[in-house]
Amino acid sequence: MLNTILFVLILGPFIAGALCFIIRSGHVRSFIVLAMGCLIATASIILFIKGPFSHTPPPLLGIPTHFLVLWGDDLLLFVMLYFAFKHGHLFTKILIIFQIVCLDYFELFMVDHTENFPLFFADNLSLIMVLIISIVGSLICVFAIPYMNKHEEHQGLKKSRQPKFFAFLVVIIGAMNGLVLSNNIIFMYMFFEITTLGSFMLISHDQNETAINNAVRALWMNCVAGAAFIIAMIWAYVIQGTVDAQKLIQAGHMGGIMLTPLALLCFAAMVKAAQIPFQSWLLGAMVAPTPTSALLHSSTMVKAGVYIALRFAPGYAGTFLSQSLAVSGAFAFLATSAMAIRESNGKKVLAYSTIGNLGLIFACAGINTPEAITAGILLIIFHAFSKALLFLCVGDIEQHIGSRDIEVMRGLYARMPRTTLIAVLGIVTMMLPPFGVLLSKWMAIEAASKHLFVILPLAVGSAMMVVYWARWAGILLSAPHGLKVEPEKQGLLTRFPLLVLVWGAVVLSLCAPLVYSKLVVPILSAPSFSIRAGIFENPTGTFLFYPVMLILALGFIYAVYAAKKARKARLSGPYLCGAQTTDPESFEGPMKKPVAVLSGAIYFESIFGNQKLTVWVNIFGGMLLALLVGGSL
Amino acid sequence: MIKGIIMVFIGVFVAPLLGGLIAGVDRRLTAWFQSRYGPPVWQPFFDVIKLFGKERMVVNRWLVFCAHVYITAAMLSVVLFFLQSDLLLILFVQAVGAIFLVIGALSTTSPYSQLGANRELIQILTYEPLIILAFVGIYLVTGSFRISEILVQTKPLLVSLPLLYIALCYALTIKLRKSPFDFSTSHHAHQELVKGFLTEYSGPYLALVEIGHWYEVVLILGLCSLFWATSWIGIIALVGVTYFCEILIDNVTARLTWRWMLGYVWPMGLAMGFVNLIWLHGR
Numbered sequence: 001m002l003n004t005i006l007f008v009l010i011l012g013p014f015i016a017g018a019l020c021f022i023i024r025s026g027h028v029r030s031f032i033v034l035a036m037g038c039l040i041a042t043a044s045i046i047l048f049i050k051g052p053f054s055h056t057p058p059p060l061l062g063i064p065t066h067f068l069v070l071w072g073d074d075l076l077l078f079v080m081l082y083f084a085f086k087h088g089h090l091f092t093k094i095l096i097i098f099q100i101v102c103l104d105y106f107e108l109f110m111v112d113h114t115e116n117f118p119l120f121f122a123d124n125l126s127l128i129m130v131l132i133i134s135i136v137g138s139l140i141c142v143f144a145i146p147y148m149n150k151h152e153e154h155q156g157l158k159k160s161r162q163p164k165f166f167a168f169l170v171v172i173i174g175a176m177n178g179l180v181l182s183n184n185i186i187f188m189y190m191f192f193e194i195t196t197l198g199s200f201m202l203i204s205h206d207q208n209e210t211a212i213n214n215a216v217r218a219l220w221m222n223c224v225a226g227a228a229f230i231i232a233m234i235w236a237y238v239i240q241g242t243v244d245a246q247k248l249i250q251a252g253h254m255g256g257i258m259l260t261p262l263a264l265l266c267f268a269a270m271v272k273a274a275q276i277p278f279q280s281w282l283l284g285a286m287v288a289p290t291p292t293s294a295l296l297h298s299s300t301m302v303k304a305g306v307y308i309a310l311r312f313a314p315g316y317a318g319t320f321l322s323q324s325l326a327v328s329g330a331f332a333f334l335a336t337s338a339m340a341i342r343e344s345n346g347k348k349v350l351a352y353s354t355i356g357n358l359g360l361i362f363a364c365a366g367i368n369t370p371e372a373i374t375a376g377i378l379l380i381i382f383h384a385f386s387k388a389l390l391f392l393c394v395g396d397i398e399q400h401i402g403s404r405d406i407e408v409m410r411g412l413y414a415r416m417p418r419t420t421l422i423a424v425l426g427i428v429t430m431m432l433p434p435f436g437v438l439l440s441k442w443m444a445i446e447a448a449s450k451h452l453f454v455i456l457p458l459a460v461g462s463a464m465m466v467v468y469w470a471r472w473a474g475i476l477l478s479a480p481h482g483l484k485v486e487p488e489k490q491g492l493l494t495r496f497p498l499l500v501l502v503w504g505a506v507v508l509s510l511c512a513p514l515v516y517s518k519l520v521v522p523i524l525s526a527p528s529f530s531i532r533a534g535i536f537e538n539p540t541g542t543f544l545f546y547p548v549m550l551i552l553a554l555g556f557i558y559a560v561y562a563a564k565k566a567r568k569a570r571l572s573g574p575y576l577c578g579a580q581t582t583d584p585e586s587f588e589g590p591m592k593k594p595v596a597v598l599s600g601a602i603y604f605e606s607i608f609g610n611q612k613l614t615v616w617v618n619i620f621g622g623m624l625l626a627l628l629v630g631g632s633l
Numbered sequence: 634m635i636k637g638i639i640m641v642f643i644g645v646f647v648a649p650l651l652g653g654l655i656a657g658v659d660r661r662l663t664a665w666f667q668s669r670y671g672p673p674v675w676q677p678f679f680d681v682i683k684l685f686g687k688e689r690m691v692v693n694r695w696l697v698f699c700a701h702v703y704i705t706a707a708m709l710s711v712v713l714f715f716l717q718s719d720l721l722l723i724l725f726v727q728a729v730g731a732i733f734l735v736i737g738a739l740s741t742t743s744p745y746s747q748l749g750a751n752r753e754l755i756q757i758l759t760y761e762p763l764i765i766l767a768f769v770g771i772y773l774v775t776g777s778f779r780i781s782e783i784l785v786q787t788k789p790l791l792v793s794l795p796l797l798y799i800a801l802c803y804a805l806t807i808k809l810r811k812s813p814f815d816f817s818t819s820h821h822a823h824q825e826l827v828k829g830f831l832t833e834y835s836g837p838y839l840a841l842v843e844i845g846h847w848y849e850v851v852l853i854l855g856l857c858s859l860f861w862a863t864s865w866i867g868i869i870a871l872v873g874v875t876y877f878c879e880i881l882i883d884n885v886t887a888r889l890t891w892r893w894m895l896g897y898v899w900p901m902g903l904a905m906g907f908v909n910l911i912w913l914h915g916r
Contacts, residue, residue, distance in 0.1 A: 411742075432732065433725045442721055446778060449769045452910055456766070456903070463761035467754045470732045474739025474750060477695055541719040541778035548709065548726060555705025563698040569689035574743035575832050585742060599747040602755070606892065 002050070003057045006120060008043040009130065010181065012036060013174030021167040026160075030145045033166055037138030040173065044134035048127045052522075054118035054183065065119065066186070070107045073190050074100065080197055080219065087216050095223040102230050107186070110237060117244040121183035124523045125377065129180040129307055132384045135504075136299040137173040139497040143392050144169060144291035146493045150399050151289050155206070165205055169295060172198040176300040180307055185233050185243045188308075192229060192272070195301050196222035202292040203285045214284030221281040225271035232264035249315040256632075262316045263632035266309055266325055267625060273305025273358045275332045276621030282355060286347045290395025293347065297354045298388035303380060306358055309365040310376055314525070317368045324628040326366025326454050331624055332359030334457035335617045337464035342608040344601070346394050346404045349468055350387065353430070356461065357383050357437075360444055363454055367447050370528035371538065375443035377520050378512070382436030385508060386429045389501040393423040396494060406472055407600055414479040418488045418495075422502050427473045429505045431466055434549035436509040439536075443528075446540045471601050480585050513545055637716060644712035652847025653677045655854070659880055666884045677843075684840035692741045692833045699737025700838040700845075706730030707848035714855050717780040720768045724761075727852065730845060731757055738830035749829030753817035755891045759898050760804035764856075766906035767804070770797040771859070773913040780859065789861040791871070796909035798860050800902040802875060805853050807898070811883040814894055823888070 016036035020029050059065050077100045084092035122130075148162050172195055179191035196219065204215030237243060239258060240251050251258055274282035285296055296302060309325070316322050333356045340352035357379060364376030396419050397412065398404045413420045429435040433442075441462060448454040479485070490498075508515065513531050521527050529536040534546025573584030574597070580587055581594045589595035603609065657674035664671025691697060710727040713719075735757075738750035768778060774793050775782045783790065791798055807814040815821075818829030834842050854872050861867030 432729050433722070438725060442725065445721060445765065446772075449772045449778075450914075452907070452914055455769050455910075456762075456907060459762040459765035459769070460899075460903070462765075463758050466728065466732065466761065467758045470735050470757075471739070471751070471754060474736040477736065477740040478742060478747070479693065479740070480742055539777060540772070541721065543722055544713070544718060548713075548722070551709050552705065552726075552729065555702060555709070559698045559701030559705070562701050563694040566689065566691055566694050566697040569691045569697075572690045572692060574692050574741050575745060575827065576743065577745075577827070597742055597744060599742070599744045601747075602751040602891075607895065 002053065002055055005043050005047050005050075006055070006057055006181065009040055009047065009134065010174055010178040012040055012043070013170040013177070017167040017169075017171040017174070020170065021163050024160075024163055026149070026162070029162065029166055033141050033145060033170065036170055037141055040134040040177075041138050044130045044177075047122075048131055052123045052127065054121040056117075056119045064113070066107070066111075066113045069184075069186055069190055070104075073103055073107075073186075073193065076190070076193050076197060077103070080193075080200075080223070083200065083219065087212065089216050089220060092216070092220040092223055095220065095227050099223070099226055099230055102234060103189075106230075106234050106237070110234070111186070111243060112241075115242065115244070117183065117242070117247070119184050119187065120181050121246060122181055124519050125307070125310060126180045128377065128381060128519055129303070130177055132303070132381060133173055133176045133180070133299050136384050136388045136501070137176070137295060139500055140291050140294045140299070140388055140392065141166070141169055141173070142493055143294070143395075143497040144289075146491050147291055147395060147399070148289060161205060161207075164201065165289070168198045168201045169291065172202075172295060172300050176304060179304055183245050185236070185245050185248065188245065189226075189229055189233060192268075192304060193226055195272075195304055196226060199285065199292075199296055199301055202296075203288045205288050205292065211287045214281070214287050217284050218281040221271055221278050224278075225268040228264045228268040228271070232261040232268065235264070236261040245311070249312055251315075256319070259316065259319055259321055259632040260629075262312055263321050263629045265312055266316075266321065267629050269305040269308040270328065270362065270625065270628075271305070272308075273302045273362070274355050275305075275328065275359060275362065275625075276335055276355075277618035277625070279332075279336065279352075279355050283348060283351050286351060290347075290391060290398065293351070294388050294391035294395070297351065297391060298384045302354065302358055303384070306361040306365070306376070306380060309362055310373065310380075313365045313368055313373060319632070321628065321632045322366050322368045323451070324366070324624065324631055326363045326368075326448070326451060328621070328624040328628055329359040329362030329364075329366055330448070330454040330457040330461075331621060332356065333363065334461040334464075335621065337461040337468075338608050339614070339617075340468045341464050342604050343468075344406045344603055346397075346406050346409065346472070347391075349406070349472065350390055350394065353465065353468075354383075354387060356465065357387075360441070360458070363448065363458070364444050367451060367454065369447055370524040370526050371443055371540070372447035373524060374516065374520050374528045375440045375447060377523070378436060378443070378516065379440040381515065381519075382429070382440060382505070382508060385501055385505040386426050386435075386437060389426040389498065389505055390423060390430070392498055392501065393419055393426060396490075396498070397423070406475055409472075410475050411477075411479040413477050414485050416488050417485050418490060419498070420476050422498055424473045424476055425502055426505065427469050429509065431469045434509065434545060434552060435505070436512050436515075439509075439512055439543065439545065442541075442543055443536075449540070475601060510549070640715040640717075641712055644715040645708060648711045648715075648851040649844050649847045652844075652850045653681070655850055655876070656847065659876075662877070662880050663884060666881070677847075681840045681843050684843070685837050687836035689836050689838075691835070691838070692743070695740035696737045696833055697838055699733045699740070700834060700841045702733040703730040703737075704841045704845040704848075706733070707845040707852075711848045711852050711855075714780065714852055717784065720771065720778045720780065720856075721765070723852070724764055724768070727849070728757075728761070730849075734842065734845075735830065738833065741833045743833055745827045745832040746830055749817050749826065749832065752891055753830045755895065756807050756810070756814065756817050759814075759894055760807040763800045763804040763898075763902045763906060766903070766910065767794070767797045767801040767856075770794045770906070770910055770913060773910065783859050784862055787863065789863050789867060791860040793913060794860065794909055796905040798857075800906040800909075801857065801860075802878075803898050803902045805857065805875070806879060806882065807894070808853055809850065809879060811879055813882075813886040813889045814898075815883075816888055816891060816894075819888070 081096045175191045175194035182188045200219045271278045336352040336356040343349045361376045364372040529538045536543040576587040586594040586596045656677040661671045706729040713723045735750045738746045818831045858868040861871040
């Protein structure tokens with residue numbers, strides 16, 4: 001049973017990807033993607049119900065598993081090398097050749113393959129990740145079916161590029177499942193590299209100059225992560241003589257000698273999660289079709305980074321590495337919030353907010369108390385749903401209005417009421433109580449309160465976050481006066497993922513105490529909060545979760561009722577100092593000519609809009625990373 | 634249990650009365666500073682009653698929705714305060730109201746409302762970090778974010794947190810929208826602003842916003858009172874002096890720009906707060 005489920009979750013997407021690539025019929029492809037989505041979502045739920053396990057599956061087709069991994073790794077690296085040569089990027093070539101040499105030497109001459117330990121290990125952290133990857137990831141793939149058809153209509157291609165696109169879209173899901181379930185660190189490395197290649201292929205999908213440049217940038221940055229990973233792996237093996245991740249975590253705690261490999265792993269994780277100064281690859285990924293961004297940002301790829309940091313967190317608890325990780329993460333949170341506040345490009349705002357939230361998760365991993373780890377894990381869960389939802393909304397909006405600029409979305413409510421309401425709800429779940437993201441942020445702030453260099457960036461950064469979210473939500477609603485709101489047409493395959501995600505985000509938040517006590521507590525060394533009647537409580541603070549939710553919900557319902565009742569109220573035009581013409585949206589200007597009313601939001605160009613700011617932020621972020629690695633040598 | 638019910642009662646019913654009364658006293662004092670006679674102390678209540686009697690007129694129905702969410706959140710935050718709950722939770726619940734008020738203002742196309750809403754967001758941006766730092770300071774002294782833990786302290790918090798109290802006073806001035814920080818909306822008539830982000834709230838809905846603001850005034854002064862919560866005389870003296878200074882500053886300063894506010898309050902407030910945190914941490 002377990003073998004079958006693991007096969008479905010990890011290799012299933014690879015098979016589906018291969019089928020998508022080979023069978024070039026649109027309908028068959030849609031069917032394969034849908035079927036795979038249902039299958040792995042179900043499998044992930046079954047796996048979750050079965051609970052934690054450690055397991056070694058029998059060799060596939062009679063070939064020892066480590067051979068498969070070695071071949072797979074080599075194949076993968078040579079494919080990446082091919083692309084490095086194709087695009088003539090010297091640094092990438094060096095990095096990949098370095099990885100090939102190290103890996104082959106390591107696998108063939110160093111590692112003792114007779115060592116006996118479970119190849120797969122899952123505690124609740126892995127199981128939560130599998131659930132998020134499989135469910136959110138599948139929903140994004142489903143959304144991609146109608147989206148990509150429309151996308152290609154716009155491009156007017158002779159030959160559809162969709163087979164390759166969907167192949168890599170689903171492969172990334174399989175690789176992520178593999179990554180979070182592996183206990184052998186060599187497996188982990190292989191899946192880590194597959195996500196690198198997959199994201200490279202997806203980003204370069206449109207094949208124009210920007211797409212290729214950004215894809216190459218993503219490739220070299222992620223290769224830096226891969227190289228750091230492989231050095232960490234070999235270093236750890238030299239010290240501990242094992243590739244069993246669980247043993248490495250336990251060993252890390254004992255001596256300072258294990259700290260360097262762990263620091264390199266954290267470094268790799270931070271690059272993967274696009275932390276400063278490596279944020280540009282994730283921002284560049286925005287050129288790809290929206291499902292790619294949604295997938296990379298919410299459930300896969302960047303989540304691989306934070307997963308690794310949280311997985312190895314017990315190994316570096318209480319060390320300098322832990323502290324510098326916390327400071328680094330908090331700085332990324334602050335810097336990206338400042339960058340997001342100056343953006344009017346909706347997708348970029350989402351991207352910066354992703355990097356910021358990942359920074360917060362790293363900060364939590366670095367603080368490394370049970371409270372902080374709880375905050376980090378809850379943030380992964382809630383962020384995945386809300387962020388996937390927002391990306392899909394922006395994708396849908398972009399296909400309708402032809403722009404991703406927030407100012408162009410002004411008054412979108414009149415044109416796309418359904419999507420707009422879903423997007424506004426998504427934004428609210430990202431920033432306000434009683435929703436899960438804010439609950440985790442509360443935990444994070446309370447856990448960070450003893451760390452002065454963490455709490456200051458968190459305090460300033462979260463205020464900035466509120467500004468850019470609120471601004472966006474308000475602009476979406478600012479419809480011109482008296483415009484009739486038209487009901488919106490939306491295809492089934494577009495509507496279904498949006499509805500599931502928005503309900504997921506809301507219902508998961510409703511169940512936050514349950515999520516905490518059933519999912520998170522078993523992973524922690526000691527429970528961080530006691531829960532009574534939906535109240536989170538520990539010596540530091542109290543979060544009256546259900547009481548607050550109840551009152552706010554009642555207020556919300558009454559507000560909706562009052563707004564409905566206001567239908568009878570007299571409508572008046574917006575205030576224009578009495579200079580209104582008969583059209584409520586224009587005023588009487590010079591020579592009695594009507595002038596249309598225009599207003600724009602403040603984007604703080606004079607303060608945060610400076611390109612120099614980015615340079616300094618990158619330099620400072622780089623120094624913090626140097627501190628992180630150098631401090632643990 | 635009975636104590637809890639009394640506290641909820643105070644939070645829901647007594648707090649707005651107190652807030653309205655404070656607004657009345659504020660107007661009388663301001664009049665006194667300006668050598669005017671000023672309105673009766675009960676004038677804010679008369680104003681609100683009159684607003685409730687006005688015809689309902691709206692630009693769009695989002696405003697109605699947002700005004701109701703605002704007053705719910707404001708009320709809830711005050712109730713949580715009187716129930717001696719978690720400080721950060723109170724701040725976040727209060728933020729729900731503040732944000733929805735802005736979203737409502739942004740949902741109209743009036744330029745006054747739009748500009749005011751953007752400026753209000755900048756005000757939120759400026760004061761939120763200061764308040765969070767003040768709470769962190771309280772945590773470092775008492776070991777908890779719960780108000781109930783503050784009340785069992787034997788030494789006033791002001792002794793350990795003097796700089797953070799000053800930083801909090803900046804936040805207070807911004808939150809009360811007093812001069813020199815009254816550029817999102819203002820109690821006085823200003824031509825360039827009209828009524829800022831409250832321009833489009835009218836009639837009964839403006840009355841709700843006004844009552845919500847009374848709740849918020851009580852909440853903020855309540856937060857100030859925590860700094861000398863060891864005796865009633867301390868509370869009254871501290872809150873009285875602080876509010877008197879607020880009114881004085883309101884009357885002797887002119888409104889400046891948001892760039893000035895951000896560029897002045899952040900470095901000053903954050904630096905003072907941080908220094909205070911460092912010396913607490915060093916102990």
